[in-house]
Amino acid sequence: MSRLTPQNEAIALEIISRYPRKKSALIPLLHLAQEQDGYVSDDAMRHLAELVEVTPAEVIGTCSFYEMFKREPVGTYLVNICTNIACQLLGAEELLHHAEHALGIKAGNTTSDGLFTIEDVECIAACTEAPCLTVNYRYFYKVDGGDFDAIVEDLRSGRQPTRKAAETGPDGHIPPHGTLALQRQHIPADRVAGNADPDSAPAPAWLEQP
Amino acid sequence: MSDTTDTPPKTTVSVQINGHAIEAQPGELVIEAAERAGVHIPRFCYHPRMRPVGMCRMCLVDIDAGGRGAMLQPSCMVPVSEGMVVDTESERTRKAQDGVLEFLLINHPLDCPVCDKGGECPLQDNTIAFGPGESRFVEEKRHYEKPIPISDLVFLDRERCILCDRCTRFAKEVAGDPLIHFQGRGARTEVNTFPDEPFSSYFSGNTVQICPVGALTSSSYRFKARPWDLTEVESTCTGCSVGCSVTLQSSRNRLLRSMGVDNDAVNWGWLCDRGRFGVEAVNSEARLSEPSVGGRPARWADALRKAAELIADAVRASGPIGVGVIGGARLTNESAYAWAKLAKSVIGTDNVDAQLGDGLPAQFVLGLPRATIAEACAPKGTIVLLGTDPKETLGVLFLRLRHAVVESGATLVEVGHGAGGMSKLAKHRFWSSPGGSLVDAARQALAVLPAGQPVTVVLGRSSVTEDPAVLAEAAMVFAEAGARFLPALSRGNVMGALDMGLAPGLLPGRVELEAGRSFFTSAWGSVPSGPGVDTAAMLQAAADGKLAVLVLLGANPLDDFPDRALVQRAFDRAAVIAVDTFANPSVATATVVLPAAAHGEVDGTTTNIEGRILPLHQGVTPPGTARPDWIIATELATRLGADLGFESAAQIWDEIEAVASSHAGLDRAVLDATRDGTIAAGLGGGARPAVVGMPTASPASQVPLDEASLRLVVRRKMYDGATGTANSTSLAGLPGDNDVRLHPLDFQGLSIQEGDLVTVVSDWGSISLPAFADPGVVRGTVTVLANVRGATVNHLLSSSNPVTDVRLEVSR
Amino acid sequence: MTAPIVQLVSSRFQYPDSFTLARSEATGGYQGLRKALTMTPTAVHDEVKAATLLGRGGAGFPAGVKWGFTPPGVWPRYLVVNGDESEPGTYKDRLLMERDPHQLIEGCLIACYAAGLSQCFLYIRGEMALAQTRVAVALNDAYAAGYVGRNVLGSNFSVDIVLHWGAGAYIVGEETALIESLEGNRGMPRLKPPFFPAAIGLYGKPTIVNNVETLSNLGGIIVRGSEEYKQYGSETSPGTRMFAVSGHVRRPGVYEVQHGVTTFRELLYDDQFCGGIRDGNQLKAFIPGGGSSPWFFEEQLDLPLEARPVGGAGSMLGSGAIVVMDDTTDAVKACLRVVRFYARESCGKCTPCREGTSWLETILQRIFDGHGRPSDIDMLLDVGDNISPGPYPAASWEAEGLAAVPFPPKQTTICPLGPSAVAPVVSAIRRFRPEFEAKIRRRAIGIPVRVEESTHV
Numbered sequence A: 001m002s003r004l005t006p007q008n009e010a011i012a013l014e015i016i017s018r019y020p021r022k023k024s025a026l027i028p029l030l031h032l033a034q035e036q037d038g039y040v041s042d043d044a045m046r047h048l049a050e051l052v053e054v055t056p057a058e059v060i061g062t063c064s065f066y067e068m069f070k071r072e073p074v075g076t077y078l079v080n081i082c083t084n085i086a087c088q089l090l091g092a093e094e095l096l097h098h099a100e101h102a103l104g105i106k107a108g109n110t111t112s113d114g115l116f117t118i119e120d121v122e123c124i125a126a127c128t129e130a131p132c133l134t135v136n137y138r139y140f141y142k143v144d145g146g147d148f149d150a151i152v153e154d155l156r157s158g159r160q161p162t163r164k165a166a167e168t169g170p171d172g173h174i175p176p177h178g179t180l181a182l183q184r185q186h187i188p189a190d191r192v193a194g195n196a197d198p199d200s201a202p203a204p205a206w207l208e209q210p
Numbered sequence B: 001m002s003d004t005t006d007t008p009p010k011t012t013v014s015v016q017i018n019g020h021a022i023e024a025q026p027g028e029l030v031i032e033a034a035e036r037a038g039v040h041i042p043r044f045c046y047h048p049r050m051r052p053v054g055m056c057r058m059c060l061v062d063i064d065a066g067g068r069g070a071m072l073q074p075s076c077m078v079p080v081s082e083g084m085v086v087d088t089e090s091e092r093t094r095k096a097q098d099g100v101l102e103f104l105l106i107n108h109p110l111d112c113p114v115c116d117k118g119g120e121c122p123l124q125d126n127t128i129a130f131g132p133g134e135s136r137f138v139e140e141k142r143h144y145e146k147p148i149p150i151s152d153l154v155f156l157d158r159e160r161c162i163l164c165d166r167c168t169r170f171a172k173e174v175a176g177d178p179l180i181h182f183q184g185r186g187a188r189t190e191v192n193t194f195p196d197e198p199f200s201s202y203f204s205g206n207t208v209q210i211c212p213v214g215a216l217t218s219s220s221y222r223f224k225a226r227p228w229d230l231t232e233v234e235s236t237c238t239g240c241s242v243g244c245s246v247t248l249q250s251s252r253n254r255l256l257r258s259m260g261v262d263n264d265a266v267n268w269g270w271l272c273d274r275g276r277f278g279v280e281a282v283n284s285e286a287r288l289s290e291p292s293v294g295g296r297p298a299r300w301a302d303a304l305r306k307a308a309e310l311i312a313d314a315v316r317a318s319g320p321i322g323v324g325v326i327g328g329a330r331l332t333n334e335s336a337y338a339w340a341k342l343a344k345s346v347i348g349t350d351n352v353d354a355q356l357g358d359g360l361p362a363q364f365v366l367g368l369p370r371a372t373i374a375e376a377c378a379p380k381g382t383i384v385l386l387g388t389d390p391k392e393t394l395g396v397l398f399l400r401l402r403h404a405v406v407e408s409g410a411t412l413v414e415v416g417h418g419a420g421g422m423s424k425l426a427k428h429r430f431w432s433s434p435g436g437s438l439v440d441a442a443r444q445a446l447a448v449l450p451a452g453q454p455v456t457v458v459l460g461r462s463s464v465t466e467d468p469a470v471l472a473e474a475a476m477v478f479a480e481a482g483a484r485f486l487p488a489l490s491r492g493n494v495m496g497a498l499d500m501g502l503a504p505g506l507l508p509g510r511v512e513l514e515a516g517r518s519f520f521t522s523a524w525g526s527v528p529s530g531p532g533v534d535t536a537a538m539l540q541a542a543a544d545g546k547l548a549v550l551v552l553l554g555a556n557p558l559d560d561f562p563d564r565a566l567v568q569r570a571f572d573r574a575a576v577i578a579v580d581t582f583a584n585p586s587v588a589t590a591t592v593v594l595p596a597a598a599h600g601e602v603d604g605t606t607t608n609i610e611g612r613i614l615p616l617h618q619g620v621t622p623p624g625t626a627r628p629d630w631i632i633a634t635e636l637a638t639r640l641g642a643d644l645g646f647e648s649a650a651q652i653w654d655e656i657e658a659v660a661s662s663h664a665g666l667d668r669a670v671l672d673a674t675r676d677g678t679i680a681a682g683l684g685g686g687a688r689p690a691v692v693g694m695p696t697a698s699p700a701s702q703v704p705l706d707e708a709s710l711r712l713v714v715r716r717k718m719y720d721g722a723t724g725t726a727n728s729t730s731l732a733g734l735p736g737d738n739d740v741r742l743h744p745l746d747f748q749g750l751s752i753q754e755g756d757l758v759t760v761v762s763d764w765g766s767i768s769l770p771a772f773a774d775p776g777v778v779r780g781t782v783t784v785l786a787n788v789r790g791a792t793v794n795h796l797l798s799s800s801n802p803v804t805d806v807r808l809e810v811s812r
Numbered sequence C: 001m002t003a004p005i006v007q008l009v010s011s012r013f014q015y016p017d018s019f020t021l022a023r024s025e026a027t028g029g030y031q032g033l034r035k036a037l038t039m040t041p042t043a044v045h046d047e048v049k050a051a052t053l054l055g056r057g058g059a060g061f062p063a064g065v066k067w068g069f070t071p072p073g074v075w076p077r078y079l080v081v082n083g084d085e086s087e088p089g090t091y092k093d094r095l096l097m098e099r100d101p102h103q104l105i106e107g108c109l110i111a112c113y114a115a116g117l118s119q120c121f122l123y124i125r126g127e128m129a130l131a132q133t134r135v136a137v138a139l140n141d142a143y144a145a146g147y148v149g150r151n152v153l154g155s156n157f158s159v160d161i162v163l164h165w166g167a168g169a170y171i172v173g174e175e176t177a178l179i180e181s182l183e184g185n186r187g188m189p190r191l192k193p194p195f196f197p198a199a200i201g202l203y204g205k206p207t208i209v210n211n212v213e214t215l216s217n218l219g220g221i222i223v224r225g226s227e228e229y230k231q232y233g234s235e236t237s238p239g240t241r242m243f244a245v246s247g248h249v250r251r252p253g254v255y256e257v258q259h260g261v262t263t264f265r266e267l268l269y270d271d272q273f274c275g276g277i278r279d280g281n282q283l284k285a286f287i288p289g290g291g292s293s294p295w296f297f298e299e300q301l302d303l304p305l306e307a308r309p310v311g312g313a314g315s316m317l318g319s320g321a322i323v324v325m326d327d328t329t330d331a332v333k334a335c336l337r338v339v340r341f342y343a344r345e346s347c348g349k350c351t352p353c354r355e356g357t358s359w360l361e362t363i364l365q366r367i368f369d370g371h372g373r374p375s376d377i378d379m380l381l382d383v384g385d386n387i388s389p390g391p392y393p394a395a396s397w398e399a400e401g402l403a404a405v406p407f408p409p410k411q412t413t414i415c416p417l418g419p420s421a422v423a424p425v426v427s428a429i430r431r432f433r434p435e436f437e438a439k440i441r442r443r444a445i446g447i448p449v450r451v452e453e454s455t456h457v
Ligand SMILES: Cc1cc2nc3c(=O)[nH]c(=O)nc-3n(C[C@H](O)[C@H](O)[C@H](O)COP(=O)(O)O)c2cc1C
Pocket: C054, C055, C056, C057, C058, C059, C060, C061, C063, C082, C083, C084, C085, C086, C087, C170, C171, C172, C173, C174, C175, C176, C209, C210, C211, C212, C214, C215, C415, C416, C417
């Protein structure tokens, strides 16, 4: 699809400025591209290559290593069902099969209306709440088939699903696939300490006795 | 206890390898130390010229470094330490090697019978030597689309790939072109390019050579031969003047491959693609194989007689100076010597020049204190690029310099006419426009050089529109500060040709005509009565009717000389005798054409930019009746009534050693004894004349630019209209199109779109090219490429002017 | 007697607004920082050393000692916070980031102050959107309040904490892979030795990598002092640890317990914790320290939750992740699922891990699917041996006369991920070989069937 929009490019530049080396910003910038388009397009990768001054091949090398980056469009809602050991012990595979039947697709695929993609994923760090899943990385705990149907029903009809939603989230609403944190870090200019240049940084001032 | 004996402190590290005590170098890796001790540890990812990654795990051996006891460790990552005990044959090591090979073969297609690498494949070899003998893997292997072209020159078969990271490391670490990369993760990892962005690196062929399986193959060699059909000779690449060591491999008298050999002093095993694939030109259908006279095929006897007649007539008409010899950089040292002797002693003319108006004055270059590549690349040293872009002209020198900067902490300073292939690596850049300000740039650069570090200047003439006198003056700025030089004159054996006296005012051995007069008069019988002129002046004399015969020794002035109109006028009046391997536009004008043997078809030596003498060996026979240049010289001498006095290249070398001051002491035994080649730095001695000394340079004239014009800069690219490129099947398609580049601010002033056609108009001609903005171009200048077929810029140039100013006309 | 519950790092979890700066400040937040700034950096460092704060990321190395490994005089030094929590069964760092981000920030600041670290990168696992939001807001608030950035609280201590987030790759939790990832690269581990991150890390400079829970302890340690801190837990493992207990227990949950004192049995069976195995079933096996750890059984229940005895007994405490399997569990299936994780997550760098883990998965899958061959079981062990040679760590099984093989395993790989895939294979085959054989012979075997709780009623 596209390069970063001017607004996103401005965000990208702010992110880049926080690292002593530009390439360090690559993963956050790939997320930004995914937030913009729902996936990471080739054009976006070319743009990021320019921004962090590496080749597009290096960008795709990094991008393709990480599970979360999708190089093809996925559903508006990415439903990640954990089937790792703790969840498996408490019925995750049954939940996954239920989900596949309910949506009529195999894990790894997207419903024809473009709304849902299901993935069979590894441990999502909610093991004590098994079986669990995330929708666009918002957690739902102790989910059974009925809960799953209710979540899908809510999302289909534009409601925020609350059934089995984790107590600490979701914060507000479930944004379309690609958006992670709802707030960004911003370091005010008068508070910034500055990057530590790996090539020449002095000994920290506070180590010298006053 | 008394420890009074005066033992010097120990500088080696004692280790035990398979029960044998050996002394290793501090910091040496176990795999290297073992190799030197004759113990080969199998490996895939380790390559001595790249940073170890320790990822294939093939080189695991039992290492006991004290402390934690013997453990399997990657010998490619672990440096030796005092008292270390290494066991490469332990039960545990065996099992680990078996295991790794079995793992690698799980997904390897085992299509060895149809694989180019079959017979020279480390995976095959290691499997036979160390492998488990059978596979327990019964499932379906990984599948990928069959070989995909990742560039014009290289194919990738991902099924065969064992993910050793050699090609990708080479691309990033060595070439600085990270255009191929690991993609995916785990068992689904693959090497690939970015979609639609090919691996277009000047050095891509090296990945084919270092791939330990048949995953990367070159489009030219695919399915051509099996290793056991090949015969090979060790030789030296003459694609440019770096002098990379190679083996030339042939089958049924056809040259099939040139493979890099690790010469520690020069190329470290690498080649550039122009050199590697340029050897294909030798096999070209377009080779000259029979002599011709007046455009019609002729017998050698008739062609030689005609050539001798032309020369004799010219000498009779206007004395020896009626004959000029242009070229010679294609020749071996022996052939160059033979031609120098023919011209300067038999014919008696000093109008001899191996350079085509695009180089630097020979005396000047030979007189500068020379550095070796290793000295230039010394850790923490300083490298100045003065008027040169090694990436485009001297590929492997670029790799060495890049390594020095990126890996060894050398400081790079660039003084030139705009951005080149190393600008991004330069700590300081001083760009100026042609016309004299380069000297100021050199002074500014000198002021910022780190103090107390050795300085090497790589001196070239990247733009033919800059007066060589300006470069000479700029070079002296550094020379007077104690710098040493690597002359970046790029044609194959140009340095050897100059050493052998193929330059006006010089005799073999870097000796000036007057200094060598008496010595060479007794050695040769006679020498020219006075100094001759360079190519530009010869062409001018020919155009003026004062020079009747031009001998072209592998030279194509029509394309290469920076004043096409002058060449045309010269050829219109003088008779041309062409000694060449290929027909080119200049050869086409010749009255007599004598076909010469090419690289790979002759024995002898060549000399690189360092002055290093390197061997050339014959792998195949020349086509038709083509013969070595030195034989042509002796035969022509015979027809002119003289005997050059040698019957083989080896005899010529003996004579060179005997008469050339710079080559004294370098007899054949000495050459044969040194694998890395031998630097010719002998300073004569005995009765021999002195070699040229440190030059002086007088201030060059400053030519101010008027507001209305732009000053022309002509740059060279790796791939241009050069014979070797044009006649190599692999390379012929690679030269790009010419274009005009301007600084973005100058470009804005034109009010056109990128890529729109503009006409570049000089006082002498015009050409139309698409225009682009480029921040690497100096303001007030425009840059075009030299020697791109179809858009030849020497139409725009006049050799009588030190600079070329142009106007741009936008056709609307 | 079970040691009393003390909450050192989870004390604020009880408040619904635990993640806000207001709540943090109202409950002692940043007091540790304020106190540290009145001390010299060396004194702070000494205090942490004296507290023997063991790393909570898996390896259990004392933080104070690790900080001391940075080569003197080499600047800058960086702090990288490992919030990539992805080890199967592990669930504590996410809680600490979501519910008490200020406690973590305070810990980062104290570490930077004490060890002279000039910039801090807080790497949060990519999938943890809420943690990213909470930490971003907390950082913005902490900057505004003068706790982070230039001249912290008016002192000459200045440091930026940069929020960074990953994108889904377990291996990035390994510290050198974490650094690669932070440099924008593929998260492939670097070979160490010879160089550990403390000497050559981010951008080639000395780098301290610490886990979220490790750092979250620092504020409390400085406020209380090491003496008081050491009153909790055991002498060699002071303080508390967060344990996520999942699987077949009645009350799965994340529990903060005293380190080195509480035993597995207490944690699993005590009513104040997990309350025993569900449905009155029997314990079959449990994973004591995350997916990478060899399995424990009934016999190991009385071991204390402490690294050394657990290591000696053939496993590891790892990342504080206990997964409990009752007797309804299919050992082959569980083993396959854990192996599959490592096969999917191998970075692909080392041949044995890249090819070996997926081969193990392939063999296990065909056994599970009923297509196994009798030779497959030994082949699993042999393939495992090619990834991790020699006797693999395992629990003792006195009934069968099998002694414990102590941790850690040997490896033919760069990092321990490859060998981790061998843990479930060796554990399951050693203890439940008949289940594998039965699958291969396509025979049913007596694994109890899970009884739904509702059917009791
Ligand atoms: C494969 C692998 C995965 C790991 N994953 C994590 C992780 O997710 N979080 C973590 O804190 N440490 C993880 N570690 C341990 C780290 O390498 C490192 O030891 C730890 O972050 C150091 O912090 P600590 O000293 O505070 O424990 C992992 C190690 C390995 C080998």
